[in-house]
Amino acid sequence: MELFGTLVLASIVLGLLFLIFGRDSSRYSKMPPGPTPLPFIGNMLQLDSRALYESFMKLKETYGPVMTVHLGPMRVVVLIGFDAVHEALVQQPDEFAGRAVSPLIMKLTGDFGLIQSNGERWKQIRRFSLSTLRDFGMGKRSIEEWIQEEAKHLTEEFRKTNGSPCDPTIFLSRAVSNVICSIVFGQRFDYQDKNFIELLSLLDANLRLLASPARMLYSMFPVLIKLIPGPFNKMLKNVNEIKRFTSNMISQHKETLVSDSPRDFIDSFLIKMKQESDNPATEFNLENLIITVMDLFTAGTETTSTTLQYGLLLLMKYPHIQEKVQKEIDAVIGRGRAPAMEDRRKMSYTDAVLHETQRFIDLVPLNAFHWTTKDTVFRGYTIPAGTVVSPVLHSVLFDKTKWATPYTFNPGHFLDENGCFKMNPAFMPFSAGKRVCAGEGLAKMELFLFFSTLLQNFSFQPTEEPDKISLTPNSKSFFKLPVPYTFFAIPR
Numbered sequence: 001m002e003l004f005g006t007l008v009l010a011s012i013v014l015g016l017l018f019l020i021f022g023r024d025s026s027r028y029s030k031m032p033p034g035p036t037p038l039p040f041i042g043n044m045l046q047l048d049s050r051a052l053y054e055s056f057m058k059l060k061e062t063y064g065p066v067m068t069v070h071l072g073p074m075r076v077v078v079l080i081g082f083d084a085v086h087e088a089l090v091q092q093p094d095e096f097a098g099r100a101v102s103p104l105i106m107k108l109t110g111d112f113g114l115i116q117s118n119g120e121r122w123k124q125i126r127r128f129s130l131s132t133l134r135d136f137g138m139g140k141r142s143i144e145e146w147i148q149e150e151a152k153h154l155t156e157e158f159r160k161t162n163g164s165p166c167d168p169t170i171f172l173s174r175a176v177s178n179v180i181c182s183i184v185f186g187q188r189f190d191y192q193d194k195n196f197i198e199l200l201s202l203l204d205a206n207l208r209l210l211a212s213p214a215r216m217l218y219s220m221f222p223v224l225i226k227l228i229p230g231p232f233n234k235m236l237k238n239v240n241e242i243k244r245f246t247s248n249m250i251s252q253h254k255e256t257l258v259s260d261s262p263r264d265f266i267d268s269f270l271i272k273m274k275q276e277s278d279n280p281a282t283e284f285n286l287e288n289l290i291i292t293v294m295d296l297f298t299a300g301t302e303t304t305s306t307t308l309q310y311g312l313l314l315l316m317k318y319p320h321i322q323e324k325v326q327k328e329i330d331a332v333i334g335r336g337r338a339p340a341m342e343d344r345r346k347m348s349y350t351d352a353v354l355h356e357t358q359r360f361i362d363l364v365p366l367n368a369f370h371w372t373t374k375d376t377v378f379r380g381y382t383i384p385a386g387t388v389v390s391p392v393l394h395s396v397l398f399d400k401t402k403w404a405t406p407y408t409f410n411p412g413h414f415l416d417e418n419g420c421f422k423m424n425p426a427f428m429p430f431s432a433g434k435r436v437c438a439g440e441g442l443a444k445m446e447l448f449l450f451f452s453t454l455l456q457n458f459s460f461q462p463t464e465e466p467d468k469i470s471l472t473p474n475s476k477s478f479f480k481l482p483v484p485y486t487f488f489a490i491p492r
């Protein structure tokens with residue numbers, strides 16, 4: 001009788017194990033190949049967490065452009081090279097449009113807003129944000145005018161340096177943040193404003209924590225949030241402070257809102273909330289507004305200002321390119337008026353330098369993680385719904401089959417034989433497909449207007465010999481950041 005009981009118990013346990021693991025392994029039986037994972041730590045021994053994209057590039061030599069890698073217990077499908085990334089994001093856009101939901105972010109902000117949301121919520125918020133960011137009539141000024149005004153303030157700051165050495169980091173990040181402030185809050189802040197500086201330092205601290213190894217470890221092993229809560233508590237405190245700042249701004253907007261004339265992004269969202277108040281499926285609520293505003297700051301500040309910072313460094317390294325851009329500015333715009341977006345069509349060389357800057361600096365080498373929205377057949381493999389996908393942007397921006405000299409800074413990558421601007425489909429610093437950067441248009445406008453205004457007004461000279469300038473990034477875990485530097489801004 002005892003033996004019978006044991007046998008029954010054993011078969012129940014085996015049956016359950018089969019149901020749990022058997023079903024799971026058959027779900028993943030047609031996944032792309034990859035290195036064999038160890039229990040718990042996965043392939044971490046083969047990966048450099050400070051530059052995951054470099055480890056992925058090496059593994060590609062053995063496993064090919066579509067492979068499965070385990071970051072701890074997390075299974076990730078890695079896509080390498082233009083063909084694989086384009087096929088997934090552009091040719092199967094719906095399947096690869098999901099955002100990988102990290103347990104850390106779920107605890108910090110939940111899956112609200114734009115960057116971390118999925119499904120119907122993401123669709124509603126994304127559609128609204130894109131159309132509002134495109135709405136050049138919003139507020140009393142167009143977005144182009146806000147940027148032109150900010151570029152003027154930035155120029156004044158550089159002029160105040162009076163030819164002494166200057167680290168541009170803080171000024172560039174204040175100018176770029178002010179563009180988001182203008183769009184979101186309908187106002188810019190003085191560069192010395194205490195509240196503004198406080199907001200920027202909170203955003204900066206959070207971004208650094210989110211790009212740190214602690215974030216990666218928390219995402220792979222969520223249990224660490226409980227075991228080693230220090231860095232998590234810091235992140236949570238920052239997020240709560242930013243939420244408090246944003247909530248105050250929203251309250252002020254509510255008090256002065258005129259419903260048929262939105263002044264900015266917050267007004268437009270509040271109006272939409274009112275219009276949809278009878279719709280039970282609406283995603284236009286306060287929680288989504290607060291996190292979307294945070295998303296615009298987080299995604300729109302460091303990205304654009306770092307690109308400008310790296311861009312100026314490149315121009316000092318290659319002074320002949322700086323001179324050529326200035327010649328074009330003088331010929332098309334002159335010195336007597338502010339650069340405008342209309343000028344860009346006539347400035348092929350400057351446009352090519354800006355595109356090449358974005359390609360070469362490879363700002364977000366790994367891209368953000370996606371996930372599959374449904375069971376997906378891709379190149380003969382079956383990737384189950386909810387699998388994390390990493391479309392590696394570095395592998396596209398340096399794809400040897402797409403660029404003549406991938407490792408050289410060469411504006412010629414974007415010029416045809418007549419010196420006219422020529423696009424390359426492998427130009428993907430903003431990613432591609434349905435999750436493509438929501439601020440691409442805005443970022444391009446900022447890069448052109450800030451860059452051309454600065455070079456119209458100054459020549460930038462390094463404080464060391466150009467050939468000693470190092471272009472190697474200081475950090476490359478999530479963003480590639482340049483080594484801090486100083487320059488002389490010489491008025492022209």
Ligand code: HEM
Nearest residue numbers: 115299300303304307364368429430431435437438439443
């Ligand atoms: C040079 C500047 C910028 C670069 C290189 C850049 C790059 C990127 C990349 C690589 C992604 C991930 C795309 C993906 O998941 O496939 C992204 C997403 C995003 N970016 Fe940007 N970005 C820049 C500027 C901006 C600006 C100025 C804004 C906003 C005002 C912005 C807002 C966003 C948002 C909201 C997302 C998430 C989109 C979604 O999940 O649907 N970005 N960006």
